Amino acid sequence: MSDTNDDDKTLSVNTKKTLTMKRPGSETGTVRQNFSHGRTKAVVVETKKRKFAMPGEKPEAAVQQPAVTLKPRAPQPAAPQAPARPTPPRPAPRPAARSGMVLNTLSNEEMEARRRALQDSQLREVEERKRAAEEAKRRAEEDARREKEREESARRQAEEEQRLQAETEARRRAEEESRRRNPVVEPVVKPAVVEEEQEERKPRGAGAAGAPAGAAIKRGPIKPEVATPKPKAKGEEERRRGKLTLTAALSGDEARGRSLSSMRRRQEKFKRAMHNEPREKIAREVVLPETITIQELAQRMAERAVDLVKFFMKQGQMMKPGDVIDADTAELVASEFGHTVKRVSESDVEEGMFNIEDKAEDLKSRPPVVTIMGHVDHGKTSLLDAFRNANVASGEAGGITQHIGAYQVEQNGQKITFLDTPGHAAFTAMRARGAQATDVAILVVAADDSVMPQTIESISHAKAAGVPIIVAINKIDKPTADPTKVRTQLLQHDVFVESLGGEILDVEVSATKKLNLDKLLEAVLLQSEILDLKSNPDRTAEGVVIEAKLDKGRGPVGTVLVQTGTLKVGDIIVAGSEWGRVRALVNDRGEQIKEATPSTPVEVLGLQGPPQAGDRFAVVENEARAREISEYRQRLARDKAVARQAGQRGSLEQMMSQLQTSGLKQFPLVIKGDVQGSVEAIVAALDKLGTDEVQARIVHAGAGAITESDVSLAETSGAVIIGFNVRANKQARAAADHIGIEVRYYNIIYDLIDDIKQAMSGLLSPERRETFVGNAEILEVFNITKIGKVAGCRVTEGRMERGAGVRLIRDDVVIHEGTLKTLKRFKDEVSEVPVGQECGMAFTNYEDLRAGDVIEAFRVEMITRSL
Missing domain, CATH: 1.10.10 (Arc Repressor Mutant, subunit A)
Structure with missing residues (x-):
């Protein structure tokens, strides 16, 4: 009962106190919890003291132990709130409930973690307040700076307006002064100018209709002559205002005055109108x-x-x-x-492309460029194959070289560049180009064949190019080889070899047996050391185009020899009348390289078209200059072609008279080859076939496959299409078969030239050849009825034939030429009368026969001619 009474007393005391949410004997604090995405939550931490009863003690004497509980913090009001409404008193906790609260007690580790979290949240709040203060300070400084700039802009605008107003006032005073001095000239001023003056003198911002007409004209001398200004149309003020600037937009002033330059130009124009002054001429x-x-x-x-x-x-x-x-x-x-x-001059666009001077300290040694020359089938390509351990000769049609091949070999760590030129007569121009691009020439002479025509021609090319010659006497392994004979015959052409006391090196070699090849390469290196070949690799590249072709898969491809500088991928080059950016560089082994140093032969991909073999190429700085040089050269070539055609064609009357007098016949041809050099050789060989009566007319010649456009061109000109190492595509073949155009394919130049020669020979008119048959002397002339006059003759030379042509000769002058009507021996018609016998003859439609005349019999034969 006592316990119950104590509880009742406590309850009665608590009912008299004000009820709050706090529990007695507790301490509170807050902890801010952080969640994902920046969300936070404040949590109230409440520490309360609890009593723990020791064994053997009463519950009242228990020790108070703090306990921590966590609960959400109630939202704090922004302003003081009214006192909370009284809540009904809670019943005193029962012992069972009090004993159950022991479960909420936290351990020391958890309390320490909560305390650290509370400290971290307080630090973050301090940092946030500091950042907010810095941001507010920065914004205040930015606002102050903008305000200062706005004031400075307004000040500058005010100064500009004051300056313009002062200049306008000074100009107005100067004009009034000039008008007072020259009152007579004033009426000449145009009304439009006066209107502009009135507009300038109006108060700023006043509209055209806002002032009375003529209010601004107060200059007495011109008042009667000047018309009153017309009222401006609506919107004219906005048109005269000009474009809106930043200064005008910030100042807020709608009206905008003229600029100083505009007023100065108008003032100068006004003065010229008054004094009729001409504009000052500037000599340029x-x-x-x-x-x-x-x-x-x-x-x-x-x-x-x-x-x-x-x-x-x-x-x-x-x-x-x-x-x-x-x-x-x-x-x-x-x-x-x-x-x-x-x-x-237009040619000035090419200045600075070639022959750039190099400093002596920039020059470095470069490999020699060697050209192998000689007569056809003397073993030039086989010799080069032996150097390269390759087999090029078998790849050439007919075993003869029809292209310029460029290769590099290495001897004792030093590189040598070889150019293999064709040997037969059709490729003279290609052989000449090879001599011009070379440093040393190897003259290959077969020991069993000695000096031949192309050998002599090669010597001439080498001497004209000024390059030293090394004689390679080939095929010494053959039984019929005679090197001494070769050396002796070379003396006739001013080639003095060392073995005969000269200065020209000579080496006896065998390409098939590979004899003395190292001696020949050492001779080349020795000759290059004497020449001291150098070039500057650290500059833009220059060189010569050795060969060019149109590849089906790769487009225009040019084989070039870099002579100075370094050619790199990405360079812009101009080669003849073509230009392009280097897309790829391919060496003689078919490998792609990034750059080509001096004396290196490479294939260049990326040109706009195939250049001419023998053209020089150079690297330029940009595409604009490359295009300009290319267009200039194309225009130059086009003008030359037009002039040449005009010279050949002439007027229609000249052409007709030429045909009548000379009987010139033309054989039109369309020639397509695999490379440009072969096409040039074919054209040069066909030009030599022409005579005064017939010649080949090259309608079109180029490198690449035969296309439909070539067939159309052949149809228009009636030409024959010749393909050298190329074929017609499917569309071109179908078009040629449909039209009936003949397309001939060749891979050996000899066969092509022979066939063209035979075809051109068919255009030649047959030769009229006259053969003497015999003579007969007229002894007596008989007049026979129904027949006419018949001459009794004796055959003095040869014989007389019935079908032969006859001439009547009197005093060694031909009187008549015709045919026999009758030839009789006694009374019989005979086919011929031999010498010493007599016969009777009568002419067809001719009877002026006299004794003593001579009758000559002859036979005419038409013989087919050939070139």
Whole structure:
């Protein structure tokens, strides 16, 4: 009962106190919990003291032990709140419930973790407050800076307006002063100018309709002559305002005045109108090309094209601005207008491409370039095969070289570049190009065949190019070899070998047995050391095009020899009239390389078209210059072709008279080859076949496969299509079969030339050959009825034949030429009468026969001719 009474007393005391949410004997704090995505939550941590009863003690004497519980913090009000409503008193906790709260007690480790979390949250709050303070400070500084800039802009605008107002006032005073001095000239001023003056004198911002008409005109001398200004149309003020600037937009001033330059130009124009002053002429230096249009000339002189047209009209020439004049005429016109002239040529675009001077310290040694030359089938390519351990000769049709091959071999760690040139006569131009691009020439002479025509020609090419010669006497392994005979015959052509006391090196070699090949290479290296070959590899590349072709898969491909500088992938090159960016470089072994040093032969991919073999190439700085040089060279080649055709063609009357007099016949051909050098050789060989009566007319010649356009061209010109190492595609074959155009394929130049020669021979007119048969002397002339006059003759020489042609000769002069009507021996018709016998003869439709005349019998034969 006592316990119950104590509880009742406690309850009665608590009902008299104000109830709160706090529990007595507890301490509270807050902890901020952090969640994902930046979310946080404040949690109230409450520490309360609890009593623990020791064994043997009463519950009242238990020791109080703090306990920590966690519960969400109630939201804090922004302003003081009214007192909370009284809540009904809670019943005193029962012992069972009090004993159950022991489960909420936290361990020391958990309390320490909560305490650390509370400290971290407090540190973060301090950092956030610091960052917020710095951000507020930065914004304040930015606002202050903008305000300062706005004030500075307003100040500058005010100063500009004051300056413009002062200048306008000064200009107005100057104009009034000039009008007072020259009152008579004033009425000449145009009304439009006066309107502009009135507009300038109006108060800023006043509209056209806001002031009375003529209010601004207070200059007495011009008042009667000047018309009142018309009211401006709506929106004209906005049109005169000009474009909106940043200063005008910030100032907020709608009206905008004229700029200083505009007022100065208007003032100068007004003065010229008053005093009729001409504009000051400026003498310029005018750059004149070889031809120029009148419009372009006027622009370069800063003159009006109309003035130049008027000048030509005064000279009696009716010209238009688009007409083209030459440089001499343009120079006269420019001098007449007071300008100086600088003449330039179109070829100036090529300046600085070639022959760039190199410093001596930049030069480095380079491999020698060796050309193998000689007569056909003397073993040039076989000798090169022995150097390269390859087999090139078997790849050439007919076993003869029809292209310039470029290869590199290595001897004792030093590289040597070889050029293999064709030996037969059709490839003279290619052999000459090989000599021009080389440092040393190896003259191959077969020991069993000695010196031949192409051998002599090769010697001439080498001497003309000024390159030293090394004689390689080949085929010494044959039983019929005679090297001494070769050396002796070379003396006749000023080739003195060392074994005979000369200075030219000679080596006896065998390409098939590979004898003395190392001696020949050492001789080449020795000769190159004497020449001291050097070039600068650290500059833009220059060189020569050895060969060019149109590859089906790779496009235009040029085989070039780099002579100086280094050619790299990505360089822009100009080769002849073609240009392009180097897409790939392929060496003689078929490997792609990044750059080609001096004396290196490479295939270049990326050109716009196949260049001509023998053209020089150079690297330029950009595509614009490359395109300009290419266009200039193409135009030059086109002009030359047109001039050549015009010279050959002439007028229609000249052509007809030429055909009538000479009977020239042409054999039209369309020639397509695999490489440009072969096409050139074929064209040169066909040109030599021509005579005064018949010649080959090359309608088109180029490298690449036979296409439909070639068939169309052949159809138009009636030409025959010749394919050398190329074939026609499917469409071209179908078109040729449909039209009936003949397409002939060849891979050996000898067969091609022989067939063309035979075909051209068919165009030759047959030769008329006259054969003497015999003579007969007229002894007596008989007049027979129904037959006419019959001559009794004796055959004095040869014989008389009935079908032969006859001539009547009187006093060694031919009187008549015709045929026999009758030939009789006694009374019988005979086919022939031998010498010493007598016969009777009568002429067809001719009877003026006399005794003593001589009758000559002859036979005419038409013999087929050939070239």
